[in-house]
Amino acid sequence: xxxxxxxxxxxxxxxxxELAQRIGVSRQTINSIEANxxxxxxxxxxxxxxxxxKSVNEFFILTEKD
Amino acid sequence: xxxxxxxNCERTKxxxxxxxxxxxxxxxxxxxxxxILSFITxxxxxxxxxxxxxxxxxxxxxxxxxxxxxxxxxxxxxxEMIETLRSKSYALAFIIGVGYSLLQTIANYFVxxxxxxxxFSNDLGHIQVLLFMLLIQVGFFELxxxxx
Numbered sequence: 001x002x003x004x005x006x007x008x009x010x011x012x013x014x015x016x017x018e019l020a021q022r023i024g025v026s027r028q029t030i031n032s033i034e035a036n037x038x039x040x041x042x043x044x045x046x047x048x049x050x051x052x053x054k055s056v057n058e059f060f061i062l063t064e065k066d
Numbered sequence: 067x068x069x070x071x072x073x074n075c076e077r078t079k080x081x082x083x084x085x086x087x088x089x090x091x092x093x094x095x096x097x098x099x100x101x102i103l104s105f106i107t108x109x110x111x112x113x114x115x116x117x118x119x120x121x122x123x124x125x126x127x128x129x130x131x132x133x134x135x136x137x138x139x140x141x142x143x144x145x146e147m148i149e150t151l152r153s154k155s156y157a158l159a160f161i162i163g164v165g166y167s168l169l170q171t172i173a174n175y176f177v178x179x180x181x182x183x184x185x186f187s188n189d190l191g192h193i194q195v196l197l198f199m200l201l202i203q204v205g206f207f208e209l210x211x212x213x214x
Contacts, residue, residue: 028211038147038150044146
């Protein structure tokens, strides 16, 4: 699975730290999600969806490996 | 379904119970202090004769309690990734702990055989296995946290 979190974050112009505070996780967790080392839960994905004002499918994309 | 409802759906009752069992973050510091002090005292005891047996056993139990405090204390930011890493570290500690008790028993057997002792009653104590498992859990958890 790929994600566009970093791009979406850049669009709304917030740092990893700010995003982490808004959804109640640590900055390292955001970093791991962006680097594809961690796949977040549905709850966290929905929180990101609220922040970015986009549906989850728009920033989490399934690849052929999935 | 709002976010809180979906959060409750996603987290099982067991997970919610485990979250309640956790201790505040400052317990970790207490655990580390107790662990270091009891370890140093145990080292000093090795060089002193005529120490009551119960004292050494008591210190090992104290180390066990200290490691449990470290293991159960929360992180500064306790999020779902930390919970995942903690679960992984417990799973690893369990598997390695069982492997350790099996291999250590076999190693003891061959050492005894090599040294010509044939009693083979050299069994691992529960404190030794539990200390090893908790050390592995705490160590792996820190390692996973740093490499996340």
